[in-house]
Amino acid sequence: MRAAIQTFFLHPASDGLARHTKAAVVPRAPNRSDPISENTVRKMIVLVLLATATLFSGAYASAEENLKDTILKMDARLFDAYNHQRLDDMKALFDEDLEFYHDTGGLSDYQQTLDAFARIFMQENPPVRTLIADSTEIYPIKDYGAIQIGAHRFCHVENGVNDCGVFKFVQVWHNDDGIWKLTRIISYGH
Template sequence: MKTPTYRFLIAIAFLLSCIFWGNNVQAQATQKHVDQQLYNTILHMDSVCFDAYNNHDIQTLKKVFSENLEFYHDLGGLTNYEQNIQAFERIFVQNKVSGMKRELVKGSLEVYPIKDYGAIEVGMHRFTHMENGKEVVGLMKFLHVWQYKNNEWKITRIISYDH
């Protein structure tokens, strides 16, 4: 039986260091600092916004969205506050009984602070509605920019993508 050569030992040491380094980088990526209070606040505001959506409550939606809203949609392009409020009103009239709703995908929410402005909310959501007697489900990604101003949280930017 041959004794291990130095090349073999160096290769083993290199592989082990790669495995250790890769696991260490992965552990660091999953251990980012989370501001729990900010996370809880944005999670709450997300539920306020989409409870209003699910209940066709246009007045609450008007309060949650900033009047300088910019909504970037990968398929629909760029729209503003007025265009979105009008679109919600049309959708709500057309879908009174369709079971249309939005749910945040559990475990997908990420929240990041924006110094002297507010927060970024990133996640995935599921939209469902009935069409021709069948439930249609869409899973999409989103990014919301929240501004905290005058003791109120409002969405100023939305990016909806991966449709």
């Protein structure tokens, strides 16, 4: 608060002559229309930014969880079809521009990939695939879909013994108005 200050000012007297008068300036009561202090404004901005960040991080986390759930469901559909030798169901999840990169088998296009799976399904004991859930990472691709990275186990019976191997993969999923299809598959670590 301001201390009282003495000041002189002129005021008209009843005889029409101006007189010097001594008056004390009294501190005024706070006015509700006074501007907000700079410090208060800073605090308000920080609070608004924190609230906005919290809302957006929740929305982002929710969108991320939804994407992860969607891709894991698509992965489950794909490999349920694989494990039950349903080639037509697998075919429905492959984009016709599919490229399948295999570290020991090379590059295959859509038709070559379907032919390879058809040959696998004709085997007496085709491999069974299990996703290693804790290995899965999913990342959005802006205006396209998602990348799925992970590891999976393939097991098949060979000479009466269960033979299993764990391999790594990258799958690129394209979302075309809610219809998800694989466009790229990379299988490695064999």
